[in-house]
Amino acid sequence: xxxxxxxxxxxxxxxxxxxxxxxxxxxxxxxxxxxxxxxxxxxxxxxxxxxxxxxxxxxxxxxxxxxxxxxxxxxxxxxxxxxxxxxxxxxxxxxxxxxxxxxxxxxxxxxxx
Amino acid sequence: xxxxxxxxxxxxxxxxxxxxxxxxxxxxxxxxxxxxxxxxxxxxxxxxxxxxxxxxxxxxxxxxxxxxxxxxxxxxxxxxxxxxxxxxxxxxxxxxxxxxxxxxxxxxxxxx
Numbered sequence: 001x002x003x004x005x006x007x008x009x010x011x012x013x014x015x016x017x018x019x020x021x022x023x024x025x026x027x028x029x030x031x032x033x034x035x036x037x038x039x040x041x042x043x044x045x046x047x048x049x050x051x052x053x054x055x056x057x058x059x060x061x062x063x064x065x066x067x068x069x070x071x072x073x074x075x076x077x078x079x080x081x082x083x084x085x086x087x088x089x090x091x092x093x094x095x096x097x098x099x100x101x102x103x104x105x106x107x108x109x110x111x112x113x
Numbered sequence: 114x115x116x117x118x119x120x121x122x123x124x125x126x127x128x129x130x131x132x133x134x135x136x137x138x139x140x141x142x143x144x145x146x147x148x149x150x151x152x153x154x155x156x157x158x159x160x161x162x163x164x165x166x167x168x169x170x171x172x173x174x175x176x177x178x179x180x181x182x183x184x185x186x187x188x189x190x191x192x193x194x195x196x197x198x199x200x201x202x203x204x205x206x207x208x209x210x211x212x213x214x215x216x217x218x219x220x221x222x223x224x225x
Contacts, residue, residue: 004155006155041218042218042219043117043203043205043216043217043218043219044156044203044216045216046213046214049213088155088156090155099146099161099207099210099211099212099214100146100158100161100169100171101148101156101158101214102158103155103156103157104155105153105154105155106153106154106155
């Protein structure tokens, strides 16, 4: 069993839809949670970062963490064609030394105009 | 402000050969981490370099080695290439070992 499982998709939605992307994890030592967006032929870019249970909002994006259920989500409101990309969840344990991220396998999202 | 620069962009190698990939970190960053991303998968941590030393390593064989130079740039070397080494190799730089990452666009390695 992988430490991080991500809904594989692919996901195709019409412009303006609300998108929900989800990951579960098995390692309760994970304390930092991130969502990355990866466009084709590009490296991942950080969208959201959180370390506590609850919701964190940034514009059209909301990250939700439920540590008791080991479940994280990313919601995208008013989705745009420019949101079409692969979304990766990532997690790490607290460490004063090297930060090693454990990624999900990614969900490919297409927003249709 | 230049981000993370990786070279080459694409590379084709024959099984059994050796390859060197290069990374220049974002200005102001001093730590470099390398990840391997197979097609359709998330990136997997290979190792991290800080102060010219390997600080942490993921579950990769000794065929994968690296180096960090005094100017913080880094190289990833892979010996005795296998077909399964075909992947996108991502370099991520950060300020300090636990700092937030900035990823490069990667080097696409194809082993034939």
